[in-house]
Amino acid sequence: MNRLGPEDYQSNRHIRKIMRLAQASKRDVFFDLGCGMGKLCVIAVKEFGVKKAVGIEMHRGRASKAARFVRDQGLSDRIEIWNEDYMESDLGEATVLFCGHNETEEDVPHFEDALGNGSRFVSLFLPFVGVVPDAVDYPFYLMKLPFKKTEDGSRWASAVLTKKAEVEELYRELDTDREYRYDKRLMGRLMKDRFGGV
Secondary structure, X not given: OOOOOOOOOOOHHHHHHHHHHOOOOOOOEEEEEOXXXXXXXXXXXXXXXXXXXXXXXXXXXXXXXXXXXXXXXXOOOOEEEEOOOHHHOOOOOOOEEEEOOOXXXXXXXXXXXXXXXXXXXXXXXXXXXOEOOOEEEOOEEEEEOOOXXXXXXXXXXXXXXXXXXXXXXXXXXXXXXXXXXXXXXXXXXXXXXXHOOO
């Protein structure tokens, strides 16, 4: 159930940051993974002119509310709401994606298989462990496919914090900054798997 979208979504200011970071345009098909109430899809279509948006929401009630919101906006011809688990969805059409959930072990290989080269993936709070972001507008990180991977923990920590840093400094930042939301045990496993012995 860690893939449910939020009841209350990002502020409009944050939604616009996501779309600007991804350089979303009329050529794009936007997917919101865990779309909650569908607000990001609506702004993607209305303000950024994406040709199509798809919101994927596993929670039946939220998916229903999102679909109603889309209908009320008169955008059902350009926005689809899918009531399913995005890890089981067909993402092949996506050129821009947003996901606000914590990373799991299967995310990197899954999205590498599911998405085409040139797709832009925006994450909240942290990029995938070991993936160097292409751009940052905190709290959002942009990662383009194919992902730029590193086995150097310090290089990754520096990319996350946007300054020269060691892994220990990243952990201190994660522990003291309440903005970061992450599972410490899972992060430790991912760091060990991808950087070895960290």
